[in-house]
Amino acid sequence: MAIAKVAQVGDPLPNITLPTLNGGELALDELRGKRVLIFFWGSW
C-alpha cells in the first residue's frame, strides 16, 4: 500500500488555490519571490 505524500520541511509548498475572505482567490504559488509566514488557525 502506498503511503500518502505529505509535504515536509525542504519540500515545495503544494500549489493550491483557495478563496480569500474578501471574495477573491489566492494560489499559493503567487507568494513566490518573498519569504512568507503562513499562519494556520480556526475560529473553533
Added chain:
Amino acid sequence: MALEHTGAEAARPFVEKAGATFPTVIDEEGLTSTLLGFKLVPNGVLVDGDGTIRYAKYSGFSIDKPDDVAAVARFLEGKDPGPGSQKKAPYTLGEAEQELVATKLRLGRLLDSLGRRDEAIAEWQAALRLDPENLVIRKQIWVARYPEKFHPTIDWDWQKVQLEKEKQEEVASGVCGPDGCPLPGYSRMRP
C-alpha cells in the same frame, strides 16, 4: 489561513477584531491539513522565495510566544529559523485512504453549503473514522453539532470532556485501541 469547514464567515469576526492587514485565505475542505499532514492548529509555516518550506511548527504556534517570534525573525534575516516541530500521528494514512478522507471532507463541505447539515456531519464523521487523530475534522463536527459550545465564547472545558468521551466511545466500538487510534493493522501503516 483559516480552516473553516462550516464556511468562511466563521473566520470574519476574528480577522476584523485582529485588524489583520495580510490576506486571509479560507480552507473549507481541510486541504492544507491533508497536504501538510497536520492534525491540529494553530500552526506556523515559513516558506522561502522559491516556494520551499523552511520551517513548520504544528500545534501551539503563536505570535505571543517569544520562541516562535524569534524563529520568524531569524528567517526574515535570511538565517535558519530553527527546527520547528512536526508532531507525528501514531499512523500514516495510505494514499487511497487519504484520498477518501479528502473526498469526504469535500462532499461534507458541499452538503453543508446546501443546508444539508446532517448529511454533511455524516460525511465528516466518516472522514474522522479514517483519520481519528485529526482534531481539525473532529472539531469541525463539534462546531456543526454543538454551536452553543463555540458561540459567543469557546467552551474549552467542554472540549476536553467531549474529547475524552468520544475517545472512550471509539475504544468501545473498536475504532481505536486503548493506546490510541487506530488499532495496529487496521488497514494503516505505522511509520
